[in-house]
Amino acid sequence: MKYDDGEAYDRIYKGPVYDLCFGMIEHYLDIYLPGNGQLLDAGGGTGEFSIRAAKLRERLSCVNLDISQSMLERAEEKFNQLDLSPRVSNKLGDIQNLPFPDNHFDYVICFGDAISFCPDVELAFSELVRVTKPGGNIHLSVNSFWGNYHLMYGQNSQQNVTFDDVKKYMETRILHINGQSTGCRSFTIEELLLWAKQHNLVVKRKFVAPVFPAPKEWLGDESILPEIMELQYKYCESENLMEFGNHLNVIYEKR
Numbered sequence: 077m078k079y080d081d082g083e084a085y086d087r088i089y090k091g092p093v094y095d096l097c098f099g100m101i102e103h104y105l106d107i108y109l110p111g112n113g114q115l116l117d118a119g120g121g122t123g124e125f126s127i128r129a130a131k132l133r134e135r136l137s138c139v140n141l142d143i144s145q146s147m148l149e150r151a152e153e154k155f156n157q158l159d160l161s162p163r164v165s166n167k168l169g170d171i172q173n174l175p176f177p178d179n180h181f182d183y184v185i186c187f188g189d190a191i192s193f194c195p196d197v198e199l200a201f202s203e204l205v206r207v208t209k210p211g212g213n214i215h216l217s218v219n220s221f222w223g224n225y226h227l228m229y230g231q232n233s234q235q236n237v238t239f240d241d242v243k244k245y246m247e248t249r250i251l252h253i254n255g256q257s258t259g260c261r262s263f264t265i266e267e268l269l270l271w272a273k274q275h276n277l278v279v280k281r282k283f284v285a286p287v288f289p290a291p292k293e294w295l296g297d298e299s300i301l302p303e304i305m306e307l308q309y310k311y312c313e314s315e316n317l318m319e320f321g322n323h324l325n326v327i328y329e330k331r
């Protein structure tokens with residue numbers, strides 16, 4: 077999938093369902109972000125999380141890197157409107173070949189499946205590790221393999237899927253719809269934990285956002301929203317439930 081219209085992207089990916097997922101990720105960002113230093117938002121698109129991080133920590137500098145010029149143009153507009161430039165800046169680049177030296181960033185985030193669209197996900201992850209300073213964190217957020225299975229191929233799916241699509245998904249972890257690859261890979265928690273072993277990283281926290289999907293009508297109802305959120309945080313770190321949620325998140329620390 078190509079992201080070649082930043083304005084359209086921001087129009088589509090908003091509303092209560094996205095607020096729920098983004099809000100939960102921000103909750104954990106607020107726990108782990110350092111007070112200052114440099115953050116890399118790899119595949120940061122239109123800058124949603126660079127903005128959130130910069131608002132959470134006033135002395136943090138953020139680089140929003142993306143392969144799509146259009147996404148970065150939209151991000152630039154937003155950074156200027158919010159008066160965040162030059163503390164928050166943009167950089168055109170590929171996660172698989174990051175234009176930064178080793179051990180450069182205090183905190184690296186890669187959200188919204190940015191890594192999942194890379195043809196070589198292993199190389200992309202090793203690049204995230206390479207540019208992180210020892211003692212720094214890498215926070216990755218990707219589609220859950222089983223959560224996505226239920227969403228895209230399950231009984232109530234709106235998608236026009238065939239059993240061949242499902243078989244392709246099982247083999248490649250890449251969502252296929254009507255014989256077409258979406259190019260977006262999903263992950264199991266086991267795969268994400270294996271990366272920690274292979275790169276000698278500490279797993280500081282893992283959670284899924286959201287752990288259970290809620291209809292947008294519920295999320296728009298202020299009288300029940302606090303209870304919904306309480307349930308999300310109560311269960312989002314549960315090992316048994318994690319795989320069935322939407323976006324798997326792992327916060328790694330580089331030794």
Ligand SMILES: C[S@@+](CC[C@H](N)C(=O)[O-])C[C@H]1O[C@@H](n2cnc3c(N)ncnc32)[C@H](O)[C@@H]1O
Pocket residue numbers: 079118119120121122123124125141142143144147169170171172186187188189190191193194
């Ligand atoms: C679904 S968007 C997520 C954007 C942002 N991280 C967020 O959560 O709002 C995925 C982004 O990954 C970017 N992307 C895909 N492949 C990339 C690559 N190899 N290097 C850098 N960015 C990439 C796309 O251009 C797109 O902006």
